[in-house]
Amino acid sequence: MERSIEAAAARPLKRPWMTENRRGQLTAYLFISPFFLLFAVFGLYPIIFTIYLSFFKWDALGPMTYVGMQNYKWVVEDPTFWISFGNTLLISAMGTVPQLIIALVLAVMLNSGLTRMKKGLRVLYFMPNITSIVAVTLVFSTFFGNHGMGNWLLNTLGFDDVAWNSGWWGVKIAIASMVIWRWTGYNAIIYLSGLQSIPTDLYEAARIDGASRSQQMAYITLPLLKPFILFTVLLSTIGSLQLFTEPYVFLGQSGTGSTRQEGITMVIYLYSEAFRNSFFGTAAATAVMLFLITILFSVVNMWVSNRLGGDTEGRG
Amino acid sequence: MVKASTRNRNADKPGFAASFFYHLVLIVGAAFSVFPFYWMFVISTRDKSGAFHVPPLLTPSDQFVANFKRALEQSDFFHALGNSAIVSISVTASVLFFCTLAGYAFAKYQFRFKTPLFFFVIGTLFVPQQLGVLPTYVIMAKLQWIDTYKALIVPAMVNAFGIFWMRQYISSAVHTELIEAGRIDGCGHFRIFWNIAVPVITPAMATLGIFTFLNTWNDFFWPLVVLKNSEHFTIQIALQQLFTVRDGLDYGMIMSATFMATLPLLVVFLLFSRWFITGLTSGAVKS
Incomplete structure (x- = not known):
């Protein structure tokens, strides 16, 4: 058990220790207060105000007029909102699923003890993650230009050109590939650290019992890796629901292109409602809905992974 | 597999x-x-x-060289780089100080409502930034901080992840006996923190510092919202602006600027990659 200052101070000593104790408490409050002050002003208040704002019509300058649920109604009836919703989910799935699977494969291979290059490879795999999203998007936009490397590769393989920066699927694939490139190595390294935390005697015992490598994978590795998988799934889901920079920069070439329907995401929708159209009310309603969707997805994620976890335990 | x-x-x-x-x-x-x-x-x-x-x-x-010269004509490249440096360094210094202080209090002090307050801190991690962006913008407008670095620095001065991270590390790395010894010698609370705790926890501070610096340096959404005038642009906004030129894209020029903006990060990363990766992995293990 860890001992703390108060535990030491609370030992039956002379009376002055009591005031010392209070002093300690006040000091602690003082030490943690910057976070709470800042959060109150730039965290809590804005959240409450966003919810409040979502019931008003406001252009950020003039007076606010109460409109009830009208903002939500406007948003829900706006086809662009639903396009942004669908795009966000689709790009999330296209970016997250391959990313996590590739990361898992790489981590298992890195951990297999076959390679002595583990340290060096970890550094290389992590490099994409330190690059800014803007830089990633700019580099990838050369791959996905009309005569870029993407189409050259397709042509060499005998396929037709894909309109990466204007086609409905093209844009989504381009954006998803940027997400995959930037995050796969990050997740691989998290999985690798998870794999390294699994005690090797478990595998030895399994081998003695005659378990094959795929059985070891199914009954030891994956169940014990579950917390790490849960962590990465949750993080990448929340992250991809907030997708903004990649499509904004990628489609923003001609100034106003970022709201084009192939690539508009929910945060871009929110951004353009507020800062282009000055509809702060509907933007606030969008923010609230985005938040609710995020919570919903996190809960569903946890629920599904718990169910899956229960399954493997049942079979094992 | x-x-x-x-x-x-x-x-x-x-x-x-x-x-x-x-x-x-x-x-x-x-x-x-x-x-x-x-x-x-x-x-x-x-x-x-x-x-x-x-x-x-x-x-x-x-x-x-020719490409990068054109990039310099199109943008205030080094100015933007400087702006990013000012903002990132200020945020990093402040995050290191306040998060370590708060993490230390959560790890080594007993006070009322400690556990609920700590859970509250963790809970704020799950709130997406975009939820509060409109009112925060309005606050910045009221404070007349739009288009200033204050709008970028002040809200980021301390964060929940940093507190969580420092608390985890301090709990195991700073021995309570050391703190008690300091108190018996008559040191004040802050002096114990500064002279006894901080020297022991510099590895965790290095990791937190690197991550904070990178995240601030790479941030795009909030600077895009609050910065208006090109002389205040951070490097990310300046790069994005290069990409919006209407008369045909000059990729040689754009890539030369992107390369120059990425190179410093790459060098720092390759020099300190150990800190990055241990930080990343132990963060994941603990949470």
Whole structure:
């Protein structure tokens, strides 16, 4: 058990220790207060105000007029909102699923003890993650230009050109590939650290019992890796629901292109409602809905992974 | 993964074929990670149309200086780099100080409502930034902080992740006996923190500092919202602006600027990669 200052101070000593104790408490409050002050002003208040704002019509300058649920109604009836919703989910799935699977494969291979290059490879795999999203998007936009490397590769393989920066699927694939490139190595390294935390005697015992490598994978590795998988799934889901920079920069070439329907995401929708159209009310309603969707997805994620976890335990 | 493992179903140790296959996949993966960096460099040394040459150009040429000169004409590149440095350094210094202080209090002090307050801190991690962006913008407008660095620095001065991270580390790394010894010697609370706790926890501070710096440096959404005037742009906004030119994209110029903006981070990363990766992995293990 860890001992703390108060535990030491609370030992039956002379009376002055009591005031010392209070002093300690006040000091602690003082030490943690910057976070709470800042959060109150730039965290809590804005959240409450966003919810409040979502019931008003406001252009950020003039007076606010109460409109009830009208903002939500406007948003829900706006086809662009639903396009942004669908795009966000689709790009999330296209970016997250391959990313996590590739990361898992790489981590298992890195951990297999076959390679002595583990340290060096970890550094290389992590490099994409330190690059800014803007830089990633700019580099990838050369791959996905009309005569870029993407189409050259397709042509060499005998396929037709894909309109990466204007086609409905093209844009989504381009954006998803940027997400995959930037995050796969990050997740691989998290999985690798998870794999390294699994005690090797478990595998030895399994081998003695005659378990094959795929059985070891199914009954030891994956169940014990579950917390790490849960962590990465949750993080990448929340992250991809907030997708903004990649499509904004990628489609923003001609100034106003970022709201084009192939690539508009929910945060871009929110951004353009507020800062282009000055509809702060509907933007606030969008923010609230985005938040609710995020919570919903996190809960569903946890629920599904718990169910899956229960399954493997049942079979094992 | 399944393929590779079924292949050696009955083997105790994977054979030569599996070893070859593993290395092949791992090296191809690494090539995918590194190639865009190399490509960025190649294009930055080619002329305007280099990015769309058929077949793709894979070797550098000699146009880098010319390209980067055009980038300097189009943007206030070094000014933007300086702005990013000012903002990132201020945020990092402040986050290190306040998060360590709060993490220390949560790890080593007993006070009322400690546990609920700590859970509250953790809970704020799950609130997406975009939820509060409109009112925060309004606050900035009221404070007349729009288009200033204060709008970027002040809200980021302390964060929940940093507090969580420092608390975890301080709990195990700073021994309570040390603190008690300091108190018996008559040191004040802050002096104990500064002279006894901080020197022990510099590794955790290094990791937190690197991550904070990177995140601030790479941030795009909030600077885009609050910065209006090009002389205040951070490097990310300046790069994005280069990309919005209407009369044909000059990729040589854009890539030369992107390369110059990425190079410092890359150098820092390669020098300190140990801190990055241990920080990342132990953060994941603990949460």
